[in-house]
Amino acid sequence: MNIIEIENLTYSYPAAKEPILKNISLQVEKGDFLAIVGNNGCGKSTFCKTLNGLIPHFITGDFSGTVRVDGLNTLEADVGTLACKAGYVYQDFENQIVRPTVLDDASYACLNYAMPDYRQRGEEALALCGLQGRQDDYIWQLSGGQTHLLALAGAVSLQPDILILDEPIAQLDPGHADRIYGVLRELNEKHGKTIIVIEHHTEYIADYCKHVMLMRDGTIAWKLPAAEALRRVDELQACNIFPPQVTLAAHRLQRQNRLPSDCPLPTTVQQGKKVFAHLRYCNGDGKSRADAEDRETVAQFRDVGVSYRSVKGEDRVVYSGLNLQIRKGEKIALIGSNGAGKSTLMKLMVGLLKPDRGEILLNGENIRKKKTEELSRQISLVYQNPEEMFIKDTIAADIAYAMQVRGVENYRQRTDALLERFRLTELKDRDGRLLSGGQMRRASLAIGIALNPGILLLDEPTANLDIATRKEIMRTLAQIKAVTETVIIATHDMQLVCEWAQRILVLCDGGVIADGTRDEIFGNPQVVQRAGIRPPEIFTMGQALDRQALCYTIDAFLESFKEAQCVGFKNEEKTF
């Protein structure tokens, strides 16, 4: 039975010249778990909004064709009726929460539609989303992942048959991301809900979704079963979608004629184990650790303790007795789950937060007595949310600001040079807020290095970006490496960590639980387990084949795994 039936849907936003959705026809079966993928701006979110009636009832525009949701024509039903058919969770889900307490927010829609059992519905929705026991909590007591679950519960409470989620895990650490998808799977399998997600993380698609739909320039290129869809490597990459690393690795093996071309590409590590079974790990050149011990220390934490005031009860302790040395020229990644204190550490270093006890030295001087303004030539922080860095009305003015007020000579030329380097010259007169995600990041990086600081701190530079933009930012970060001496990045993005960092600090339970190179961190299962780190998929693949293998990129994987006969094993040829 089809729960969604769309015929010849064409839609354009008011005052837009071209339609954003062009002649779309689609059927979605009841109980499907569908992932929608596609380039930025190809109309994914717009498409989803046609399903719950926001388009055309709330957002007007040119609408033609029919959309039937559970047999109901969206043109004939109102938003209220459709909200009970299709629930929607936004990408910026925290703005979707309008009530101060958890149960209140979960049951708010039911109350508004005058359902007498609204409280009970709210409680049931919370239980389904794994938030039981948190009914009376205030929303700011929830972590990012829990807030997302609450937004989901708000949608589930109306008991819709369809749930639509726009990039559910873009801002979450792997632990929370797994939990969200766990909840979605249960809703899908046990409660028969149809789930539609807009998703860039193809590993999650491979693990959880049943079908994949590729959108291209406002049209549907195809809708296929997930495994089959993810194997269309070339088509996906043309749309800036990156299939799982396992699939990519196998695809490249096929190109090199190391895998038969009729062998179906694996999409998960489990499948990879079979397909790659004929490969053997041959120890690559063991890279020795860059010896940095003798370099001078630029920043130091001595027995630092810090805690946040809480609204009720005891203060929340973030660090108790943190000791840390950061040496000149290091490229450090700070990892750990949401709330482990990554941002706090950065705020401490720039003097935005004062420690309760202990001291922080920057270039040998205690920063307690120093004003933030005085530190800004030595150290610079780029926020997670770039919007908060735009304090002028054009990005050129934003980049120039710090140099201008300090009377830096030829600041105009420097601004132009920075705009050029970050490919922003075309956009220099635009307000930063109106740029796309990747452009905003680049602008915020340019602002961050304007004063040529010796130490650069970056808070989640790749969060909330689609994979293509993420790759672009990673290239930009590689450029910065040459310009700025010491760089520290706080991130959940393990591909970034593996490809970029020389030293990794793992934060957990109020302190640093591990400190070392990527081999020392990812090769240590206890640390990985305790801090909830999810290594890049290709690393897990390598590990699954051989515990000794430590490959962080597809290139490394292809190089260090060779056909059995090359390493001297007399293995029979595998047949597929």
Add this chain to the structure above:
Amino acid sequence: MASKTKKKLSENILDKFSIDFLRNQVLKNAYGNDDTVIAKLDPRILLIWYLFLGLVPWFVSDLWFLMGCFLLVLVTTKLARVAGLVLLLFGIGVFTQTGYLFIVALFFGGDASTIAPLLVLTLKVATCSLASVTVFSGLDPDRLSNGLMWYGCPERLSFSISYAYRMLPMLMEEFQNILLSFRMRGNPPAHVTVWGKIKYLFYQVKVVIHAFYPLMLNTAKRSRTTVEALEIKGYRYAAVNPQVKKMKLSTLKVTYNDLLFLAVSFLWIALCVLASTLF
């Protein structure tokens, strides 16, 4: 505990008096005391109580009566566990209303006898303020708005109150971050000399004003989702459906405690009136 707090306060009072501190106090004030006696009372009863103590003292000049009312609201303020910042503002407010008059009077040759007339005025101001503090900060915003709605205030007002409280912490955090951007990138004037300090003050004020512009734009950007979400969640339907209002108000219930609270207050006021007629 008290000494610890004191030590913390004296250690770096300026460090602590930040937007972060304000945010924390606002939250504490709104939601940090939902388990007090006052918070558990029915908002309608409390509003009646407030109407009396907020209005009547203005029309009475009897010292005994005013003193009694003041003591009563002092006790309820204590019971409501009002956040420190609010009490500090209250203190400053009362002083700027009347306290300075006393000092001025002393300066121009007045003596202790000036206290009596000033005391009456001070008590009036203080009683009304503390009664407001008890009601508006003792009740959490939701219960308060429900109470107001029962008395016929439009639904939109009561939604706005609780939504404002929901948004305020977020807005303050955002404002703080924008201010931090200014601090990290700005170059304030040196403030060693007196003139430098004045310039520094002006600089600070300028930064706060400048910071509003990005704050507004960022908020506008956020609210797009909120507006759509409210539409999906049926906010517009609820506003025209009397059934919803009924359901919301059905959570209000006058209990034994409410009556007890009213009775004790009434008895105390009666005693005060009695005392003022006797003496």
